[in-house]
Amino acid sequence: MTASLRRSLCAIAALLGIPAWAEPPAYRTQGQCDGLPAITSLQVAPEFCLALAASNLGRPRGVLALGPNRLLVTDMGNWNPGRGRLLELNREPGKPFKVTVLLKGLDRPHGLRKDSAGRIMLAETHRISLVELNPAKLSPFITELPAQGRHPLKSFVVNAAGELFVNVGSPSDHCEAFDGVEAGTDKGCPQTGGKAPWAAVWKYTPKNATAWEGRPLAWGLRNSVGLAIHPETGELWQAENSRDTLAGDQYDKGSPPDELNRVEAGRHHGWPHCTGNDVLDKSYGAKSCQDFTAPARLIPAHAAPLGMLFYKNAGPAKWQGSLVMAWHGYQPSGHRLMAWRFDDNKHQPAGEALPLIDGWDALKGKHPMGAPTDVDQDEQGRLWITEDRNGDLLLLAPRTGK
Template sequence: MTPRLRPVFATFAALVLCATGTPGVAAPRVAYAAPTGTCDGYPRLDIGMAKGFCAGLVIGPTAADRTRPMRLPRSLLQLDDGSWLVTDLGSWDGANGAIFRLRTAPGGVPALTRVLDGLHMPHAIARGPDGKVYVGEMSRIFRFDPDAVDARASIEPVVTGLPDNRLHDNRHPLSKFVFAPDGALLVNVGAPSDQCLRADGTPPGRTCPETDGDEHAASIRRYALQSPGQWSRDYTVHARGLRNSVALAVHASGTVLQGENSYDFTTRWFPFDEINVITGGRHYGWPYCADVAAPTPGWKAARAMDCTSNAHTPPALLLPPHSAPLDMLWYDGAMFPALRGRLLMTWHGYRSVGGRIVSYATDARGVPVPDRNARYPLYGASSRAYGAAPAANAVVMTPGWNLAAGRRPQGSPVGLAVAKDGAIWTADDRAGLVIRIAVDRP
């Protein structure tokens, strides 16, 4: 989710330190219950799964053992059959991040080795076209060789000079990136604020300087490929008006999808988060528009953008309000034939619509197919109507990941990865877990 204002950090960190002894990491009020039984060889977690699925604990604290080997695990990359890299954000401030190598096997004891440390909020991780491992750290993207004798000495900066929290207390600082079909690097630059308004709730000018000025925030930047393994030091603004593009994915057809973490309005049911099809040169509305074509309250009077006009590119699909999509991919594994080609997505949001992994049917471009009269799930009730289009009914793979006293906290899934055997891996950063979703068998 979105990092909160820096003035809150000091007080929060002090409380956390007293409670856990680990700076910057909140101990969940409810721990996961001790696993009972197994899920395809891994200890079975008490998460209510859709029929045919189960959730196995790879590593992380439960009531049986509260040891927390990673602070805020976020994204995962498989190296070989029994070895993974995991980014650990560390905290929302300071150089507390790390990258771990996780070795594990069904029925075995996981082994965790720190490969890199002293990083500033490492989040995204991916294998590059050159075979090296690329990492999105606050203010830069670098690559390295995890098998090097000295992994730190193998670090090579790829993109530098990205914005960071030294400029704005509540900037969205995570450097998510994807490799475009033409080889370019597309990089998320989150908005420095929630709504681009002054403290009194009024616009700072005729338009928002954060996205439509020289700051080039709330955008996706494009770094052109110059030669194999080398990208331009300069960038172009590929798409703008995007509050926070932590969820980015490129389909085999070449379609680029973005999961929009929309405004933090206090109302529970507005606005919707979004899935956007990213096209170069388009403006997706932040901070002037929300949902399909609704002007935002703070900017409505300024008339900076007609949200019903071609100046605003509407979303391809509405997501539940405050669901906070943090990762997505198209399933291509063998373990779950019914998921082949479907878009998987994590909803990290702390509200009643969050704490889920879902899937959507897609068209040939990889774009989710809208449904008529779509509804979205929420904990504490069955579902709620979107009341607007386009939207789709998600298949919820984790219907029972709500807070259950004495059994589990509400889930907070972040990264997604499909293993070579077709299992689905994810990380729950708030609870400090790495989880393996497999076919439901012991």
Template sequence: MTKPETRKAAARFVIRHLFIPSSFVIRASAFIALIAASSLFAEAPLAPPDADWHQDAPGVRHKITLQDLPAPYATKSTSNSPREVRRPAGAELRVPAGFKVEQYASGFSYPRYLLTAPNGDIFVTESNENSVKVLRDTNGDGKPDLTETFANSGMNKPFGIAFYPPGAEPEFLYVANTNGIVRFPYRNGDTKARGPAEKLSAELSGGGLLRGGGHWTRDIAFSRAGKKMYVSIGSLSNASDNAAEADRARIFEFNPDGTGQNVFAWGIRNAVGIKFRPGTNDLWMSTNERDELGEDLVPDYISSVQRGGFYGWPWFYLGNHQDPRHKDKHPELASKVLVPDVLVQSHSATLNLCFYDGAQFPAEYKGDIFAAFHGSWNRERRTGYKIVRVPFDKATGKARGDYEDFVTGFVTPEGNVWGRPVGITVAKDGSLLFSEDANKTIWRVSYGK
């Protein structure tokens, strides 16, 4: 199907399937008309900067710029947690033309992080059970028929996991607990850990740097050559700057054994996901920004991470925009605040991300980012609950600055939610897998089959 045909299909989906409250009819209708007319142009139209789930459909583009930012408190802040429900009968997820989405696995307690092993096994962290599971497809039908518990001791709210050393023959599986890093001996094909959890250095596993409380997830990644380890830790609070925030809201750099602590980047409220761009030493992050400044402040973001970079939290955001709760504090830092590469609809709850390095999807997807949006709990007009694609300019190798909906449909016409994406990984066959923790399932997106 051509790109114009894809855009027309997206328009038809919006017309047929989206529930539009009367207050949004005019704006939504105009937006639908833009989608339908976009076959005349090279790209699909942009959703409005204050869009919500009603505008979501595969192929719909979003681009938030600094010029779109409202003033703090322009709108009220709302506590609006979604009502999570079972998947309704007949509810189907939507993907771009040529793609197929199907349930991959179910029956989990709390599936969060996903990781593909060199041999193709899929590792899943069950954070609430303090366990890591292994899924294996033994007959090649695209679904796992073997599930084993790799480890269920020595962990405390595990989230991020990574193999070490990077490459085809890892020797350990590292696990990022909420209060430290442990590693299990591993060889390709293992479905059970070869030994007990080994705690890394005291500063990591003694409740020092990675102490609990507040944002509890920790992600972990290794540099291309495996010489350095990177660990993200979110803030304790929403936007405080008291002593309890020391060594929080940062990405740390360590030696692989947990020694040699260094602050790699700071002022990052909650980098839930960190990943290296394949073939490079470019670290990227997906970050949840602060709350209580309004419906459309502050945008979450997906961005490359600069060594020594300061990203503003808690005093500033997105450049030298000062948080009014910290008026006149640290003026010397205002000019140092970095602006992230891709701004994301506020309160989307951007969780994990991965780079598409498979061979199954069309060539235009190669090297792009896929990210899981868990969805808002603090926005009157809900947003998120989807998988998005972050396109890269193939000529420059840089993110274009926009993102587009890839998998949508987790919100019912009544506004209830039956899926909240969390983890995401590229399977060995090039398909895309993602977990969601509302109905505790894992989904698979494939192309051309």
């Protein structure tokens, strides 16, 4: 069977609601984890087991748990507009997940969240919509978001007051001209300045039942796919996908570092001038890294942190309160699921990030290289993880008695 024919059959199976692992999975499984096929060849924190929940999901990005055995997943499709889908996954006890296509023709959908009222929200490149189910329908409420450039995907979080914090990624890697956007000069980088900056986190506040007001909250943030709100302090945390190349378009596997940032209003976090604490590029007029807000912690270069959340109190006590992060990158620093413990008093990251899932390089006959993309926690303390390199949904479930 050819690869193209295999993909076509998988797509037809998904449309018909055939169980998602009708095609033999790339992950070899053995035994059970929470009633699903267990993946035993990866290095998993001992308090958890890992399961293959569903396969052949296209290019899954966002995941949202609606119940113990009901989830929504966004399939980005590819980098072309109009190929994305919204999928619903349902499972009866003892059976595999059934996949239903709720919506098609979406523009590179990524973020999925619920607000404090339980409303489901979905982000495409150019808008954010409320999602109605049965029948599925989108009702856009934030529109005309910039969709061009290298980082068009939108992720967002919602605070207790119902305000949205939205990633508007930079159109380029390091403020070079790209996709019709002007390059920076020695006078500055227009891509992250002015009244409507890219490379920023925007805050949207509801004015009334139908209108929202948006303004830039903080900038100099190249691509804020990883966003999470601390459950006790309400502080906004961001995982920064830093520049691919150094000044002069030089690529280095060990630099520049990615970042973990505490985002505060009015702060400039450095892109494209300064990365990490001291990786300075003077091309656009910067003099010193001291002129920008320093990161709270450094993440290894090219780890590519994407989805993240603060782990709630339903899981193993050792990990409660930790910031769980999907490191998506293909370099050795990436393709891991990590957790950063936070100090109980100061509510700041403590020590180094620790692996929840590791050893995710390709291992012939065992498992492929992984690329964890997003993560969500259900009420049972289980973590649902999308993995877009291979089109899978994984489950990290607490072991009983741990």
